[in-house]
């Protein structure tokens with residue numbers, strides 16, 4: 001298993017190209033199931049999760065071909081073609097490896113009138129049920145059967161009818177499955193309290209480009225009028241707002257200045273506001289966003305929330321940065337029940353963090369110290385890398401496969417702005 005080795009203490013300065021968004025790619029790729037035409041996605045990030053999703057789609061009969069990019073460039077071009085489906089079953093060994101596999105449920109049901117998907121099971125950050133995915137599909141006429149750890153969904157007479165559904169809690173994935181199911185239903189679907197994340201907007205924009213009829217895009221009230229069929233298109237994946245926010249925290253924790261090339265300010269208002277409150281300078285230019293720090297960080301009080309609130313996917317990275325703030329910060333994780341796995345590892349780097357249920361108190365310290373630390377989940381791993389960038393001495397982040405799920409060529413991007421960092425393979 002590979003690890004990432006860092007010698008901390010360098011101020012990071014320069015430009016980081018922001019890759020296509022993982023959480024957009026994972027909902028755009030299954031849209032290929034909705035048409036017999038070819039779907040081409042550009043600016044696709046080179047990530048383990050994207051490759052895993054491609055393998056799952058291959059098992060369903062979707063052919064995928066990828067055009068590489070020249071050395072030093074980012075953003076692959078993938079053409080997906082679901083001429084005819086070979087299977088409508090997403091097996092356990094695929095789904096347990098990547099929860100987002102459940103996003104084939106809606107489009108498969110819409111395309112083939114049936115879908116069998118393994119229940120995802122929990123993951124490091126929480127139980128993560130899919131009850132809302134199933135309830136919203138039932139509201140469109142789907143019949144749902146649970147057996148032997150699998151969900152079998154069927155559309156009576158082979159086609160969903162559409163319907164109204166109000167989400168009791170905001171769910172990104174359930175909103176995405178609902179959208180991909182509703183676009184080919186025989187009637188109108190209205191979603192209330194739908195997720196408004198930029199990745200949802202990206203999905204709606206792709207579906208409309210394929211011929212879908214959707215209104216209310218960007219709002220919590222989505223109206224989808226089903227159509228007889230969708231056609232292929234070529235579509236560019238949006239930039240990754242979480243990757244951009246993570247590297248902004250790298251500027252903050254090292255007292256440096258990083259230009260996030262390709263980042264879109266409107267996708268990350270809450271993150272940028274929090275960075276500014278912490279004392280960073282934010283400048284907008286024609287190629288992206290420049291984030292600069294002067295080494296004096298102010299403490300914050302942050303509570304995670306659905307978009308446009310402060311993203312749960314940014315919590316661990318901000319916690320690492322706030323370990324170096326002058327004073328006490330307060331974090332509240334309202335979305336997932338177990339998203340503080342990074343804390344015990346940060347403590348081993350001399351961080352001072354107290355956890356009380358879903359709340360964390362971060363006591364700023366004068367300095368962090370390097371250590372060998374264990375990654376547990378994607379964003380927790382990034383918080384350990386950030387701590388290592390500022391820590392005195394050497395840090396080794398083990399189980400780096402967690403990082404590879406969501407950060408494209410992280411060590412290359414950080415080296416380019418002055419980090420002393422390398423990937424080490426332990427055989």
Ligand code: EPZ
Nearest residue numbers: 023100128129130131132133170171172173313335336378
């Ligand atoms: C998406 O996960 C993202 N993943 C997550 O990013 C992100 O943290 C999350 O949205 C919230 O923004 C992808 O897009 C691939 P949810 P998702 O459904 O869709 C509960 C990362 O680091 N819930 O919005 O699974 C759930 O337990 C990953 O990139 C139900 O109760 O999140 C959670 O408490 C981590 N029943 C809350 O809703 C359901 O049927 C929000 O989950 C579905 C969800």
